[in-house]
Amino acid sequence: MSKGTHNAAPQAHSCCSGSGDLKEAKSSIYPSKRVGNKKPRIELLYFAGCPTYQVARRTVAEVLEATGMAAEIREVNVSSEAEAHKLGFIGSPTIRIDGRDIDPDAVRGERFGLKCRVYTVDGRLLGHPSREMVLAALKEGGYVT
Amino acid sequence: MSHRVRLLVASWCPQCPVAKSFWRRLHDKFGFDYDEVDIESPDGSLLANRHGIRSVPTAIVNGCVILATQPDPDLIAQLLEKTTQ
Numbered sequence: 001m002s003k004g005t006h007n008a009a010p011q012a013h014s015c016c017s018g019s020g021d022l023k024e025a026k027s028s029i030y031p032s033k034r035v036g037n038k039k040p041r042i043e044l045l046y047f048a049g050c051p052t053y054q055v056a057r058r059t060v061a062e063v064l065e066a067t068g069m070a071a072e073i074r075e076v077n078v079s080s081e082a083e084a085h086k087l088g089f090i091g092s093p094t095i096r097i098d099g100r101d102i103d104p105d106a107v108r109g110e111r112f113g114l115k116c117r118v119y120t121v122d123g124r125l126l127g128h129p130s131r132e133m134v135l136a137a138l139k140e141g142g143y144v145t
Numbered sequence: 146m147s148h149r150v151r152l153l154v155a156s157w158c159p160q161c162p163v164a165k166s167f168w169r170r171l172h173d174k175f176g177f178d179y180d181e182v183d184i185e186s187p188d189g190s191l192l193a194n195r196h197g198i199r200s201v202p203t204a205i206v207n208g209c210v211i212l213a214t215q216p217d218p219d220l221i222a223q224l225l226e227k228t229t230q
Contacts, residue, residue, distance in 0.1 A: 051157045091200035106199040115200035116158040118184055118193065125184050125193055127157055 034069050040143050045076045045087065045094040047114050052127035056093035063134045067144050084112045091117030093128060095137070102129055102137035148177035151205045153198055155184050164202035 042060060046053040057075075064071055078089045090110040094117060095102045103119060121130045138144045152168050154161040165181060172179040182189045184201050192198070196210045204211050 049159045051159065103199075110197075110199055113200075115160060115202065116155060117200050118155070118198075125190055127155060 034067050034144055035142060038143060040069070040071045040097050040138060040141055041099070042071045042073045043076060043094075043096040043099075044073065045078055045089055045096070046092040047078050050092035050116065052116070053093045055128040056095060059129060059131055060095060060134055063131050063138070066131075067135075067138070069138070069143060078114065081113055084114055088112060089114075091115040093117060095129060095134065097137045097141050097143075100137070100141070102133050148175070148207055150177055150179045150207075151192065152179070152181045153184050153189055153192060153201050153203045153205070154181055155201045158201050161202045164204070168204065 044053070044057055044060065046056075060071075060073070063069075076087070078084050078087060078092070083089070088107075089112055090107060091113070092115070101107050106117070106119075116127060118125045118127060119129045119133065120126075121133070135144065150168060150172070152164060154165065168179060168181075171177075182192060184190065184193055184198075192205065196203075196205060198210060
């Protein structure tokens with residue numbers, strides 16, 4: 001398992017596309033506002049080669065940037081079935097905020113393993129969560145209104 | 146009893162070809178009904194919602210959801226055996 005921890009400034013990752021995405025992100029999460037200076041602890045769990053991991057990573061960066069929030073981000077590369085079980089990993093990409101999955105319903109009854117996760121976004125099943133899901137989890141944690 | 150296996154997959158899932166290959170081999174050996182369903186298709190979406198599936202690849206064997214990333218052949222044989230009785 002490889003881990004990378006860093007403090008994210010409120011800016012998008014270099015993988016993000018141009019300012020159009022940020023404008024769209026800001027627009028989609030308006031009028032959410034940051035509360036206080038508390039930093040969320042965000043974990044991004046994935047397996048190498050997961051094609052939707054970068055999208056999830058970019059989504060988190062966009063939400064942080066749009067809300068003007070900094071966060072402690074830890075990226076965890078889950079490399080074996082044993083690690084998946086140890087970490088309670090139900091698929092890539094998984095995003096946890098302060099240890100809580102952004103889609104807690106999905107975790108119930110799901111088996112651990114090196115699989116691809118799917119998220120229900122606007123009634124469709126996609127390989128990555130939406131900005132709204134990330135934002136809802138931040139709201140749940142009391143980081144934004 | 147005729148067995149039915151439905152494998153839920155996604156076009157962008159790197160683990161899915163391995164699972165497909167595994168289940169196709171078993172299908173050739175045991176001859177059960179078998180199909181692969183894209184989770185983004187209407188049928189796939191319906192199946193995922195009905196069984197509460199939130200990851201791919203996932204196999205549904207005779208209505209039971211099982212993990213299909215690296216299935217244990219003995220487990221599958223037991224399951225097929227069990228559901229025949």
